[in-house]
Amino acid sequence: MANIHDVSKAAGVSVSTVSRVLNNHPYVKKEKVEAVKKAIIETGYIPNINAVNLKKGKTHLIGIVLPFLDVPYFSQLVQGISQAASVHQYKLVLYQTGYDEHQEKEALEMLKLKQIDSLIICSRKISLETVEHYQQYGSIVLFENGEDTPLSYTFIDHYACFMRALEYLYEHGHRKIGFSVNRLEGANSSQRERAYRDFLKLKGLPFHKDYIFKKCLNIEDGERILREIAAFQERPTAILATSxxxxxxxxxSSSNYELKVPRDLAVIGFDDQPIARAMQITSVNIPLYSIGQILFEQAIAVEISHKEVSTELMERSTV
Amino acid sequence: MANIHDVSKAAGVSVSTVSRVLNNHPYVKKEKVEAVKKAIIETGYIPNINAVNLKKGKTHLIGIVLPFLDVPYFSQLVQGISQAASVHQYKLVLYQTGYDEHQEKEALEMLKLKQIDSLIICSRKISLETVEHYQQYGSIVLFENGEDTPLSYTFIDHYACFMRALEYLYEHGHRKIGFSVNRLEGANSSQRERAYRDFLKLKGLPFHKDYIFKKCLNIEDGERILREIAAFQERPTAILATSxxxxxxxxxSSSNYELKVPRDLAVIGFDDQPIARAMQITSVNIPLYSIGQILFEQAIAVEISHKEVSTELMERSTV
Known part of the structure; x- marks a missing residue:
C-alpha cells in the first residue's frame, strides 16, 4: 500500500511538503498542493490513523479493565460505558483479564504507551499503589470506593446495602442467614463480609463459617450452594446471593431438595437483572447502565471526581 | 511530556539517530548510543505506541462489530474472541452499533485508517457489498454464511437447525407452532422464516402470520409473547423462541395465564445458555465460545477460510 514517501516521489516534492498539504498547512505553493493532491489519487495513499494519533497525542480510545464479559453484571456495565462513549465519538478497548495481575498491568502499560487516552477499571486484583503510579500517564477511573486514592471513582456503599438486606431478612424472622460472594478478597466482597460480621455481633447471632459460600457467580454456583446446604445438619433459612x-x-434447584422458596429458604439476589424481575426474585437494584455512563464521563473529564450511586431493595416473592 | 525531539536535543544527536537507537539499529556509534540512553532517562521520554504501530503497520487490535453487549449471545461470543485474542497478545476494540449502519460503516473506516488490523462482524445491518469493498484494507470475518462473498466466515446452518426443531415439535404432536425472532430482516432470522414456511408447506399446515413474534430478544419479550397469545382465539401449542x-x-409468565408448560404450551429455546440448563428448557445448543475462538483465528490468518459449526438439540422438559 502506498505510503507518504510514494506520494512524495510521485509529486516530486519533499515528504514534509506532503505532510503540510495533508494537514492543510498554509504557505505551500499552489502548484505543489495540486501535485500532492494528484499524487494522492494516483498512488491510492490513505493516511494512517496512528500518524494522526501521534500528532494529536489522542486516540479517542478508552480502555476497560474487567475480569470477564459473559456475566450480566459486567456486560451491562460495559454496555453503559459503550453507549456514553458512542455519544462522544470514543471507542472502547477491552482488557479482559480474568483477574490476572499481569494482564491488568498490561492495560496500565498501554495507558503509558498511549494506546488509549484513559482507563476504566471495573474490577481488579492488582494493588491500588500500582494503579496510582500510572495516573501520570492518563486518566484512570475506578468502580469502587477509592477514597484513599487520588483517582476518580464511582462506587456503591456495599457495606450499607448488604446491612440493609440482612436487616430485611431479620425483620422477616430469619436468624440463620448465609451469603455468597465471588472472590472473598475482592474490594466489594470484603465490605460484604464486614457488614455480615458486624450484623451478627449487633444481633448477638453466632457465626457459622459454612454459611459463607465462595466463588459464586453463575446459575451453576447457585445449584452448588443448594447441594451443600442439603448436607448441612443445621441449615441456613435465608441466603443473600452474590448475584x-x-x-x-x-x-x-430448590425443588430437587424438596425445599420451598421462601417458606424453607428465603433468597435475595443482587443487581436486579431481568431474570430477577421474571422470576420474582427479591433483589438489590444496582443501576449498572447509569454507572457505566458516569464512569465514562469521569474518564474523559479533566477534573478528578467521586460519585456514590444508591441502591434499592426490590421486594418481591422470595423472602 | 518529553518527545523524541527533546531526547535529540538533550543527547546532542539527530532525531533519526535517536530513532535508530530506539529500534536497536546497528551501525550507531557507541558514544551516541550512550548519550541517547542517558537523554531518555533525563527527559523521562516514553515511546508512543502509535509511532511503533505506524512503523510496523500493525496495531495488534482487532475490531468487533456487534449491536449490543448486554445479551448473553453476544457477550459469550465476545468472551470467546477475547480469550483467543489474549493468547495471541491481541486486544479487542468494540464497535457497538445498535444495528446503526452509520456506526457499522465507521468500524470499516477504522480498518481503512489502520486503527485495527482486522474486523470481525458478529451481526450487521450494512450491505455485504459495502463490507466487501473494505476487504482491501485488512482481513474481515463474518459470523454468518457468507458464501457469495470473498471473505472468511464461520456460520451455523440456521435453516437446518430450525427445521430440526420444528420436526421435533411435530413428532411431539404439535400442529400449531409459533416462533419468535429479533429482526425479521436479519440474515439468521430470514433463514428461520424460510425454514418455517417450507416446513408448513411440507406438512400441509396453514400459515398464521400472528404466530411470528418480532423484536424478541430478552426475558421481557417472552412475557410479551405470552400476553399476546393469551388474547388469541386460536392459540399456538408450541413456540420456538429466539433465545x-x-x-x-x-x-x-405462563402461570399468570394458567398455562402449564409443556402441557398447554411447549417451548424450545436457542443457544443453550446456563438459564436453559437451570430451568430445564429444551434448547438448541450453539457453541458460542468456540465460535468466538474460530472467528479470532480467521481474523489473524492470512488465508481466507470458511467454517460451519454444528448445533445440537438438547432435550429437556419444556416439550
Whole structure:
C-alpha cells in the first residue's frame, strides 16, 4: 500500500511538503498542493490513523479493565460505558483479564504507551499503589470506593446495602442467614463480609463459617450452594446471593431438595437483572447502565471526581 | 511530556539517530548510543505506541462489530474472541452499533485508517457489498454464511437447525407452532422464516402470520409473547423462541395465564445458555465460545477460510 514517501516521489516534492498539504498547512505553493493532491489519487495513499494519533497525542480510545464479559453484571456495565462513549465519538478497548495481575498491568502499560487516552477499571486484583503510579500517564477511573486514592471513582456503599438486606431478612424472622460472594478478597466482597460480621455481633447471632459460600457467580454456583446446604445438619433459612444468577440457581434447584422458596429458604439476589424481575426474585437494584455512563464521563473529564450511586431493595416473592 | 525531539536535543544527536537507537539499529556509534540512553532517562521520554504501530503497520487490535453487549449471545461470543485474542497478545476494540449502519460503516473506516488490523462482524445491518469493498484494507470475518462473498466466515446452518426443531415439535404432536425472532430482516432470522414456511408447506399446515413474534430478544419479550397469545382465539401449542432468555420469559409468565408448560404450551429455546440448563428448557445448543475462538483465528490468518459449526438439540422438559 502506498505510503507518504510514494506520494512524495510521485509529486516530486519533499515528504514534509506532503505532510503540510495533508494537514492543510498554509504557505505551500499552489502548484505543489495540486501535485500532492494528484499524487494522492494516483498512488491510492490513505493516511494512517496512528500518524494522526501521534500528532494529536489522542486516540479517542478508552480502555476497560474487567475480569470477564459473559456475566450480566459486567456486560451491562460495559454496555453503559459503550453507549456514553458512542455519544462522544470514543471507542472502547477491552482488557479482559480474568483477574490476572499481569494482564491488568498490561492495560496500565498501554495507558503509558498511549494506546488509549484513559482507563476504566471495573474490577481488579492488582494493588491500588500500582494503579496510582500510572495516573501520570492518563486518566484512570475506578468502580469502587477509592477514597484513599487520588483517582476518580464511582462506587456503591456495599457495606450499607448488604446491612440493609440482612436487616430485611431479620425483620422477616430469619436468624440463620448465609451469603455468597465471588472472590472473598475482592474490594466489594470484603465490605460484604464486614457488614455480615458486624450484623451478627449487633444481633448477638453466632457465626457459622459454612454459611459463607465462595466463588459464586453463575446459575451453576447457585445449584452448588443448594447441594451443600442439603448436607448441612443445621441449615441456613435465608441466603443473600452474590448475584441474581446465583439466586436463580438456588431457586430453580430448590425443588430437587424438596425445599420451598421462601417458606424453607428465603433468597435475595443482587443487581436486579431481568431474570430477577421474571422470576420474582427479591433483589438489590444496582443501576449498572447509569454507572457505566458516569464512569465514562469521569474518564474523559479533566477534573478528578467521586460519585456514590444508591441502591434499592426490590421486594418481591422470595423472602 | 518529553518527545523524541527533546531526547535529540538533550543527547546532542539527530532525531533519526535517536530513532535508530530506539529500534536497536546497528551501525550507531557507541558514544551516541550512550548519550541517547542517558537523554531518555533525563527527559523521562516514553515511546508512543502509535509511532511503533505506524512503523510496523500493525496495531495488534482487532475490531468487533456487534449491536449490543448486554445479551448473553453476544457477550459469550465476545468472551470467546477475547480469550483467543489474549493468547495471541491481541486486544479487542468494540464497535457497538445498535444495528446503526452509520456506526457499522465507521468500524470499516477504522480498518481503512489502520486503527485495527482486522474486523470481525458478529451481526450487521450494512450491505455485504459495502463490507466487501473494505476487504482491501485488512482481513474481515463474518459470523454468518457468507458464501457469495470473498471473505472468511464461520456460520451455523440456521435453516437446518430450525427445521430440526420444528420436526421435533411435530413428532411431539404439535400442529400449531409459533416462533419468535429479533429482526425479521436479519440474515439468521430470514433463514428461520424460510425454514418455517417450507416446513408448513411440507406438512400441509396453514400459515398464521400472528404466530411470528418480532423484536424478541430478552426475558421481557417472552412475557410479551405470552400476553399476546393469551388474547388469541386460536392459540399456538408450541413456540420456538429466539433465545433462552425469551423462552425463560414465556415459561416464568405462563402461570399468570394458567398455562402449564409443556402441557398447554411447549417451548424450545436457542443457544443453550446456563438459564436453559437451570430451568430445564429444551434448547438448541450453539457453541458460542468456540465460535468466538474460530472467528479470532480467521481474523489473524492470512488465508481466507470458511467454517460451519454444528448445533445440537438438547432435550429437556419444556416439550
Amino acid at each position: 441474581d444468577q446465583v439466586a436463580a440457581g438456588i431457586i430453580t | 433462552d432468555q425469551v423462552a425463560a420469559g414465556i415459561i416464568t
